[in-house]
Amino acid sequence: MPTSAGRFYICAMTKVGILGGGQLGRMLLQAAANYPVETYLMENDAGCPAAHLCHHFISGDIKNFDDVYQFGKGLDAITIEIESVNEAALEKLESEGVRIYPKPAALKTIKNKILQKQFYKDNEVPTADFLITQNINELTNNSSFLPAVHKLATGGFDGRGVQVIETKDDISKGFDAPAVLEKMVKIKKEIAVIIAVSDTGDTAMYPAVDMIFDNRLNLLEYQVSPAVLPEKILWKVEAIAGKVVRDLQSAGIFAIELFVDHNDNVYVNETAPRVHNSGHHTIEANFSSQFDMLWRVMLGYPLGSTEHILPAAIVNLLGAEGYSGEAVYEGLNEILQIENVFVHIYGKKETRPGRKMGHITILSKEKQELVHQANRIKNTVRVIT
Ligand SMILES: Nc1ncnc2c1ncn2[C@@H]1O[C@H](COP(=O)(O)OP(=O)(O)OP(=O)(O)O)[C@@H](O)[C@H]1O
Numbered sequence: 001m002p003t004s005a006g007r008f009y010i011c012a013m014t015k016v017g018i019l020g021g022g023q024l025g026r027m028l029l030q031a032a033a034n035y036p037v038e039t040y041l042m043e044n045d046a047g048c049p050a051a052h053l054c055h056h057f058i059s060g061d062i063k064n065f066d067d068v069y070q071f072g073k074g075l076d077a078i079t080i081e082i083e084s085v086n087e088a089a090l091e092k093l094e095s096e097g098v099r100i101y102p103k104p105a106a107l108k109t110i111k112n113k114i115l116q117k118q119f120y121k122d123n124e125v126p127t128a129d130f131l132i133t134q135n136i137n138e139l140t141n142n143s144s145f146l147p148a149v150h151k152l153a154t155g156g157f158d159g160r161g162v163q164v165i166e167t168k169d170d171i172s173k174g175f176d177a178p179a180v181l182e183k184m185v186k187i188k189k190e191i192a193v194i195i196a197v198s199d200t201g202d203t204a205m206y207p208a209v210d211m212i213f214d215n216r217l218n219l220l221e222y223q224v225s226p227a228v229l230p231e232k233i234l235w236k237v238e239a240i241a242g243k244v245v246r247d248l249q250s251a252g253i254f255a256i257e258l259f260v261d262h263n264d265n266v267y268v269n270e271t272a273p274r275v276h277n278s279g280h281h282t283i284e285a286n287f288s289s290q291f292d293m294l295w296r297v298m299l300g301y302p303l304g305s306t307e308h309i310l311p312a313a314i315v316n317l318l319g320a321e322g323y324s325g326e327a328v329y330e331g332l333n334e335i336l337q338i339e340n341v342f343v344h345i346y347g348k349k350e351t352r353p354g355r356k357m358g359h360i361t362i363l364s365k366e367k368q369e370l371v372h373q374a375n376r377i378k379n380t381v382r383v384i385t
């Protein structure tokens with residue numbers, strides 16, 4: 001910008017890039033508006049949920065080395081909203097001085113479920129026993145390991161890439177590609193914990209949340225924060241989650257999903273090295289949201305407070321069964337009349353069965369009110385065409 005003296009101001013804004021333009025990128029960019037940051041976004045679809053919120057949209061393939069490398073050159077920092085990015089390009093950018101959240105080495109470990117499980121084992125982090133399978137025939141050879149859960153090493157998300165193999169009869173449902181075969185855990189509760197790690201090693205842990213799943217789609221149905229857990233289990237959960245991020249040795253934000261079994265053993269299910277669906281309530285329910293927190297990490301500010309202002313529940317809005325096409329949101333009028341309810345529509349033009357189209361957050365001191373309103377929302381709002 002020219003000054004009256006004809007000189008130019010030097011723009012001191014930090015340049016940060018985001019790989020991926022889905023709802024996580026969208027909510028991250030909503031939080032960016034509060035900070036002195038110039039945002040860059042790469043995604044191949046200019047109509048993606050996050051595109052209109054960034055300063056600079058770059059069309060490109062986040063899995064392609066050249067696209068990611070060209071995107072990142074000249075940026076101060078980069079983060080991801082999905083694991084399936086070209087980590088070789090991120091490694092090169094890191095070696096050239098771009099700060100990457102999470103570190104490419106941590107991303108590499110996490111994005112391949114075989115390496116991720118091996119990492120837990122090597123670091124003595126409790127996790128369900130597992131075998132590595134290269135093809136479907138190896139399931140037949142290991143049928144004594146059943147009942148188990150088969151998980152594709154790479155490329156699975158939102159329940160796709162996970163198959164329950166109860167008995168030999170289910171083996172045909174397994175994956176004919178490198179995968180992990182994990183002992184079935186008798187799950188009492190699924191819990192998630194989000195932890196932020198700064199460049200200087202400071203950490204901030206959000207209260208654990210209870211995740212309640214839709215067993216058919218394997219997709220999160222609703223969650224309540226903070227989780228209701230006996231103190232002893234909560235300690236285990238926090239100790240294990242803390243160890244996972246220490247061992248990953250990376251700044252950034254991490255979501256650790258855990259199982260509590262019927263004997264109160266706690267196992268890590270998986271870790272995501274990024275903002276996560278289990279932290280969406282933090283936008284309204286906690287002093288610093290997971291998105292705000294990641295900006296603090298990337299811009300070198302002090303970490304925010306993870307304390308909750310009020311307990312919360314979230315309901316995911318999933319595309320209704322039997323509807324594919326331009327999305328219509330039924331029931332929002334009724335839900336928007338409730339004073340402690342916050343609607344987030346992700347701006348995806350097309351709905352498909354099970355597609356994450358938005359989420360709704362409910363705040364209340366009363367646990368019963370949270371569950372009541374969560375059910376009301378689930379029975380009232382439908383994403384159809
Ligand atoms: N070893 C196990 N024993 C019992 N249930 C399991 C096991 N592993 C996974 N599940 C069930 O399957 C769900 C999905 O598994 P996982 O989290 O590994 O897959 P995902 O595709 O990465 O899911 P998402 O991306 O939605 O988090 C879990 O939340 C849990 O309900």
Ligand SMILES: [Mg+2]
Pocket residue numbers: 257269270
């Ligand atoms: Mg999961």
